[in-house]
Amino acid sequence: MLRAPLLAAARSRRMRKLVEVVPATRSVVSRFVAGSKTPDAARVVRELADDGLRVTLDHLGEDTTDAEQAATTVRAYEELLSALAADGLAFGADVSVKLSAVGQFLPAEGEKVALENARKICAAAEAVGATVTLDMEDHTTTDSTLGILRELRTEYPWVGAVLQAYLRRTEQDCRELAAEGSRVRLCKGAYAEPEEVAFQDKSEVDKSYVRCLKILMRGKGYPMVASHDPRMIAIAEKLASDAGRKADDHEFQMLYGIRPEEQRRIAGDGKTMRVYVPYGDEWYGYFMRRLAERPANLAFFLRGLATR
Numbered sequence: 001m002l003r004a005p006l007l008a009a010a011r012s013r014r015m016r017k018l019v020e021v022v023p024a025t026r027s028v029v030s031r032f033v034a035g036s037k038t039p040d041a042a043r044v045v046r047e048l049a050d051d052g053l054r055v056t057l058d059h060l061g062e063d064t065t066d067a068e069q070a071a072t073t074v075r076a077y078e079e080l081l082s083a084l085a086a087d088g089l090a091f092g093a094d095v096s097v098k099l100s101a102v103g104q105f106l107p108a109e110g111e112k113v114a115l116e117n118a119r120k121i122c123a124a125a126e127a128v129g130a131t132v133t134l135d136m137e138d139h140t141t142t143d144s145t146l147g148i149l150r151e152l153r154t155e156y157p158w159v160g161a162v163l164q165a166y167l168r169r170t171e172q173d174c175r176e177l178a179a180e181g182s183r184v185r186l187c188k189g190a191y192a193e194p195e196e197v198a199f200q201d202k203s204e205v206d207k208s209y210v211r212c213l214k215i216l217m218r219g220k221g222y223p224m225v226a227s228h229d230p231r232m233i234a235i236a237e238k239l240a241s242d243a244g245r246k247a248d249d250h251e252f253q254m255l256y257g258i259r260p261e262e263q264r265r266i267a268g269d270g271k272t273m274r275v276y277v278p279y280g281d282e283w284y285g286y287f288m289r290r291l292a293e294r295p296a297n298l299a300f301f302l303r304g305l306a307t308r
């Protein structure tokens with residue numbers, strides 16, 4: 001019931017100002033966000049690596065219409081990747097990039113700028129043995145993001161992308177991407193989407209997730225199962241085993257701060273578990289989407305405010 005207003009608030013500048021000025025918000029946010037600076041992210045990567053967990057790092061930010069801001073985001077990823085390399089943590093790491101943070105919405109030639117900026121991040125990742133995955137934003141960006149993915153993969157065939165099971169088109173996108181060398185992170189989807197393009201009922205989204213999983217697990221690519229849902233994880237495990245997959249040809253992924261014990265349990269079972277670690281100052285939109293997807297997260301936030 002609260003999902004729609006919270007997702008609307010995620011895009012409201014007024015709400016953002018209100019939430020950001022509450023002094024206690026920061027400490028609640030820290031459950032989901034690694035910190036604001038590169039060393040904060042590197043420290044969390046080290047802690048997770050010590051527990052056998054891999055990472056994908058997201059330098060927070062989205063929807064920029066400022067070319068300088070987009071260039072700053074690229075530099076932040078470059079700085080992060082060299083800091084990880086200096087600490088011996090870059091090999092096998094991944095960075096998650098929102099194309100809207102690197103220029104996709106710029107009024108002049110946004111897609112071209114986003115492609116060029118994403119190329120720079122891919123070059124920096126390749127130099128240190130890391131990979132890049134393109135996050136997926138609302139449905140108005142899906143074609144553009146998949147188009148940029150195709151361009152990037154001609155030069156960097158290991159670049160991955162996120163597909164969202166709540167979109168009606170996603171089964172077909174899975175078919176097209178379930179090919180040799182292709183890395184697909186399958187999630188349910190976190191934005192407010194209209195009925196014409198997206199399933200609205202949770203059960204419909206779950207059924208779509210399973211159909212997409214079947215396509216990806218039976219295909220030739222590298223499926224990345226991004227969900228905290230025990231049912232989806234159990235089904236993915238069964239489909240992987242039926243398809244004869246081994247621990248190194250697919251992986252499980254969860255968000256930092258969500259079900260941390262389960263993350264460690266899955267890694268402890270000898271499976272590949274990667275944690276999505278966001279860091280940076282632009283946490284508002286990410287944080288509000290986390291509140292929207294689970295009433296317990298909202299309750300945790302409100303309790304945190306009340307007890308301070």
Ligand code: FDA
Nearest residue numbers: 135136162187188189190226227228229253254255258276
């Ligand atoms: P869902 O929210 O339906 O929860 C199902 C069940 O999981 C719950 O009933 C509960 O059992 C368990 N669960 C969930 N949260 C829990 C918690 N906090 N504590 C305990 N149990 C919990 N979205 C997007 O649109 N674009 C993107 O690029 C990405 N990227 C991305 C990367 C990664 C690595 C992940 C894990 C997720 C994303 N997402 C995303 C977010 C995704 O679309 C989705 O909103 C969330 O993962 C929540 O969906 P779940 O599949 O976890 O199940």
